Amino acid sequence: MPLITFERLTFRYPETEQPVIADFSATIDPGHVILVRGPSGSGKSTLLRCLNGLVPHSSGGHFSGRVVVDGLDTRTTPPRQLGAHVGFVFQHPDAQFVLEDVESELAFGLENVGLPRPLMRKRVEEVLDQVGIAGLRHRAIRTLSGGERQRVAIAATLVTHPSVLALDEPTSQLDPQAAEDVLHVLARLVGELGLTVVIAEHRVERIAPFVDRVFTLTAPGAPIADASPRVALGGGGARPPIVDLAVRAGWDPIPITLGEARRAAADLRATLGQAAMADRDSPRPSTAEVAGAAFSYNGTPALRDASLRLHGGEITVLMGRNGSGKTTLLKVLAGLLSPLRGHVTRQGTVAYVPQDADTLLYAPTVREEVKDHPGSMLPLGVADWLHRYPRDLSTGERQRVAIAAAAGRADVVLLDEPTRGLDPDAKRSLAAYLRVRADAGASILIATHDVEWAARAADRVALMSEGAIYAEGAPRTVLTDSLVFATQVNKLLGKGWLLPDEVPLPSPG
Amino acid sequence: MTGLNPLTWCAWALAAIAAALVERSPYLQLLLLAILLTVWIAARHDRSIGYWRAVLALGLLPILFSLVFSRFGTHVLFRLPKDLPVIGGAWTLEAALYGASTGAALLLAMLVFAVAQSTLRTADLLAVLPRPLYRLGTLVALALALVPQALASLQAVSDTRRLRGLRSGWRTALGLLLPVLLTTLERALQYAESLDARGFGSQRRTRYRPSRWGLADGLVLLGATVTLAATILAPSGYDPYLQLAPTLPQTALIGLLVPLSFPAWLLAASRRHALDHV
Numbered sequence A: 001m002p003l004i005t006f007e008r009l010t011f012r013y014p015e016t017e018q019p020v021i022a023d024f025s026a027t028i029d030p031g032h033v034i035l036v037r038g039p040s041g042s043g044k045s046t047l048l049r050c051l052n053g054l055v056p057h058s059s060g061g062h063f064s065g066r067v068v069v070d071g072l073d074t075r076t077t078p079p080r081q082l083g084a085h086v087g088f089v090f091q092h093p094d095a096q097f098v099l100e101d102v103e104s105e106l107a108f109g110l111e112n113v114g115l116p117r118p119l120m121r122k123r124v125e126e127v128l129d130q131v132g133i134a135g136l137r138h139r140a141i142r143t144l145s146g147g148e149r150q151r152v153a154i155a156a157t158l159v160t161h162p163s164v165l166a167l168d169e170p171t172s173q174l175d176p177q178a179a180e181d182v183l184h185v186l187a188r189l190v191g192e193l194g195l196t197v198v199i200a201e202h203r204v205e206r207i208a209p210f211v212d213r214v215f216t217l218t219a220p221g222a223p224i225a226d227a228s229p230r231v232a233l234g235g236g237g238a239r240p241p242i243v244d245l246a247v248r249a250g251w252d253p254i255p256i257t258l259g260e261a262r263r264a265a266a267d268l269r270a271t272l273g274q275a276a277m278a279d280r281d282s283p284r285p286s287t288a289e290v291a292g293a294a295f296s297y298n299g300t301p302a303l304r305d306a307s308l309r310l311h312g313g314e315i316t317v318l319m320g321r322n323g324s325g326k327t328t329l330l331k332v333l334a335g336l337l338s339p340l341r342g343h344v345t346r347q348g349t350v351a352y353v354p355q356d357a358d359t360l361l362y363a364p365t366v367r368e369e370v371k372d373h374p375g376s377m378l379p380l381g382v383a384d385w386l387h388r389y390p391r392d393l394s395t396g397e398r399q400r401v402a403i404a405a406a407a408g409r410a411d412v413v414l415l416d417e418p419t420r421g422l423d424p425d426a427k428r429s430l431a432a433y434l435r436v437r438a439d440a441g442a443s444i445l446i447a448t449h450d451v452e453w454a455a456r457a458a459d460r461v462a463l464m465s466e467g468a469i470y471a472e473g474a475p476r477t478v479l480t481d482s483l484v485f486a487t488q489v490n491k492l493l494g495k496g497w498l499l500p501d502e503v504p505l506p507s508p509g
Numbered sequence B: 001m002t003g004l005n006p007l008t009w010c011a012w013a014l015a016a017i018a019a020a021l022v023e024r025s026p027y028l029q030l031l032l033l034a035i036l037l038t039v040w041i042a043a044r045h046d047r048s049i050g051y052w053r054a055v056l057a058l059g060l061l062p063i064l065f066s067l068v069f070s071r072f073g074t075h076v077l078f079r080l081p082k083d084l085p086v087i088g089g090a091w092t093l094e095a096a097l098y099g100a101s102t103g104a105a106l107l108l109a110m111l112v113f114a115v116a117q118s119t120l121r122t123a124d125l126l127a128v129l130p131r132p133l134y135r136l137g138t139l140v141a142l143a144l145a146l147v148p149q150a151l152a153s154l155q156a157v158s159d160t161r162r163l164r165g166l167r168s169g170w171r172t173a174l175g176l177l178l179p180v181l182l183t184t185l186e187r188a189l190q191y192a193e194s195l196d197a198r199g200f201g202s203q204r205r206t207r208y209r210p211s212r213w214g215l216a217d218g219l220v221l222l223g224a225t226v227t228l229a230a231t232i233l234a235p236s237g238y239d240p241y242l243q244l245a246p247t248l249p250q251t252a253l254i255g256l257l258v259p260l261s262f263p264a265w266l267l268a269a270s271r272r273h274a275l276d277h278v
Helices: A044-051 A102-112 A117-131 A146-158 A176-193 A204-210 A229-234 A241-249 A258-264 A266-271 A326-334 A395-407 A424-439 A451-457 A488-493 B006-022 B026-043 B052-069 B093-119 B122-128 B131-163 B170-197 B215-233 B251-276
Strands: A004-012 A021-028 A033-037 A062-069 A086-089 A164-168 A196-200 A213-216 A225-227 A286-297 A300-311 A315-319 A341-346 A350-353 A412-416 A443-447 A460-465 A468-473 B076-080 B089-092
Touching: A004 A044, A021 A044, A021 A062, A033 A044, A033 A204, A033 A229, A044 A062, A044 A086, A044 A164, A044 A196, A086 A146, A086 B170, A102 A117, A102 A146, A102 B122, A117 A146, A117 A176, A146 A164, A146 A176, A164 A176, A176 A196, A176 A204, A204 A229, A213 A229, A225 A229, A229 A241, A241 A258, A241 A488, A258 A266, A258 A488, A266 A488, A286 A326, A286 A443, A300 A315, A300 A326, A300 A341, A300 A443, A300 A468, A315 A326, A315 A424, A315 A451, A326 A341, A326 A350, A326 A412, A326 A443, A350 A395, A395 A412, A395 A424, A424 A443, A424 A451, B006 B026, B006 B093, B006 B122, B006 B215, B006 B251, B026 B093, B026 B251, B052 B093, B076 B093, B089 B093, B122 B131, B131 B170, B215 B251
Parallel strands: A033 A196, A033 A213, A086 A164, A164 A196, A315 A443, A315 A460, A350 A412, A412 A443
Antiparallel strands: A004 A021, A004 A062, A213 A225, A286 A300, A286 A341, A460 A468, B076 B089
C-alpha cells in the first residue's frame, strides 16, 4: 500500500490565475527516496509543502484533488497534527529554530508529541550520534555555523521518527564534505529505518546513487514527469557532470554513481592525455589586497595571517570548509570589518553581496533596484522582472536581482555564496554575467562551496583553512587530485580534466 | 543556569516592572537601580545588553520631549524668542527634571526586561503556558526569536546600504526600516509555519527538562508579593512642578523594595553551596 498518494492535485496560490501544480497524480511507496528537481520557481517547494499540509492550510489558495499521507487526508488534518508523520526541513535552517540550545531544540519536537522523558533522552542521544553532532549538544544555536545549523535542523526533524521526511534543498548551504555527511546519514536512515524521503535538491549528483524515482518539474503548472533516475537524469534539463559526460560519450546504460562511471570510463581513461595547462594571460595590476590580516570575534579567531590579492579582469574563487574564515575575509576586504593586524588596500568602488541577499532589496520594483546598472545589459533574466515587486520573487531570483543591483557598477565585486538556491541554468548565466563584468575590468571575488561552478567560473582559486589561505592558483592545479575540492569529472578521469564539455571524446562508432 | 522556576521569575519581573514604573521618588529609583544591577550580576548570563545605545536613547528622549514642549515652572534655564514655533519661550529646570524622572522609570523597566530575558528561556515560557493558549505561545516564541534577528538584519541592511554608496542619515531611516520590517515579517511567517510543521500544540506536551519548585522560589515569590503590594498601596510620588527638591521616602517603603533583591542573594548562596561541594 502506498504511503503517499497524490490524486489529481491542482493548486494555485491566492490572487494568481495560473496553477503551480496542475492535475498531478502519483503514489509513493514506503522506503522509497524521491528526488524532486526543476528550475527555481517551478513549484518544488509547493509540492513538498503539500505533504505536511502547509499547502493549503498556511498558504491559502485554491486546492483541488487529494493528498493522503500515512492514511491522513491533508485537507482535513492540520499541519500540526501531520507534524508527527511528516518531518520537514525548510530551505532556510535559521527560521525553524525555536529554542536557545541544540539539545533543547532536538527535544522540542518530542515534547510536542508528548513522549515520556526516558524515551526522549534515548531519542536525543541516538540522533546526536546518527547525524554526528554530539559535540554540539550544549552549544547555543546562534553560535553555530550555517552548516552546523543545517545538521541540527535535520536532526531535530529526524528525532521524532517521522514516516516521511521532506527536505527542501537541505545541502544548499553546506560545504562539500558536510553535505556528503548529511546525505550519508539520510542514506543510512533510508536503509535502516525504512524512511521515506522526498527531497528537492539542485546538486543532483550527490544523491543520485540512492534515489528510487525522480519527479521532474519544468515550469509552474506544466506536467510533472515521474521516471527512474537513469531515464530522468540522462534526459532533458540540466545533467549532473558525470551523466553529461556519459551522454556525450554515448555510454549505455547511463552511469549515475561514480563507481558505475569508473567502470564505463576505463577505456577513455586509458587513451586520454593530460589536459593542457593553459594559463590565462599575465595578471593585471592588483586592485584590492589584504596582507597578513588577523581578525577575531570576541576572542574566537576567524582570520590569522590571511593574504589575498585581487586583480582587475580576474575572477577569483575562495573555497574552504564552513567556519574557515571566508565570509570574514570578504567583509574585511569590503571594509565592513577592520582587521586587528595586517592591512587592506582597495581601489575604486566596492560592492559586497552577503549570503542573505534580502537585506539589499528595499525598492518597490526591480526596475528601481537596478536603476544604477549600466543600461545596455541586464544580466541573469532580471530584465524580465523589471515591473515585479522584488520580494515576490523566489529565493534564487532575488539573489540575482541583488547581485545585479550591487555589482552593476562596482570595480571590486565581493559575493558570498551567490549560487545558493540557483538552478543549473541560472548558475551558468551567473558565471557568464560575471565574465562580462570581469572583461569590463572589474575584480571579482566569490566565496562558494560549489566546486563544479568554481571550475567553470574561476580564473584563480584560493583555498582557505583556519583563517588563512593555504593554496592558490589556476583551477586546474588547485581543483584536481583532491578528495574534497575535485570536480566529479576530475575524480573520474584525473589528468587535470575538470569539466565534461572539455574532454576530447573519440567520435562515436 | 539559574536555579529558580520560570514562573517565579515571571512573578518577580511583574513586581519589579510595577515598582519601576510607579515609584517616582529619585531615592527609590536609585535603590531600585542598585537592586536590579545586583540581580543582573548574580544571574551571571553570558549576554551583554547589545542594544544599550537604544536603551539609553529611550531614557534621554523624555527629557528632550519634556524640555521642548513644557513651558511650566519657575526655574528658568534660558529663554528663546517667543515668536519661534514650538521651541520659543522659557525652558525650565522643572521640565527637564520631570523628563528625567520619566526617563529613569523607562530605563529601570528596560533593565527588568534585560534581567528577565537573560534568566527566562523560550523553552520555559512555552512550557508554562497552558495548551489552549498555544497560539499565544507561538506569539511569545516569535517575539523572543525575532527581536534579536530584527536587530541583526538592521545591522546587515545598514552595512549593505553603506556599500551601495547610500548615506545612512536619519532621512534614510524609512528606507532602512522597510526592508528590516519586511524581512522580519517574512521570517515570522516561516517561523510560525515551522512551529506548526514540528507539531507544536498538537497534543499535551511533555517536558524534557522539567522545572521544579524549591524553598528559594517560595522566598522570592513572597518578596515579590510584598513589593507589589507596597507599590500598589503606598506609591511614592515625585512632581518637580510642585516641589523641585524630592523629599526622602518613608523608611518602611525602602524596606518594602529590598525583597526584590532576594534572587541575587539566593543565587549567590546556591553558587557558594555548589562550590563547597565540589
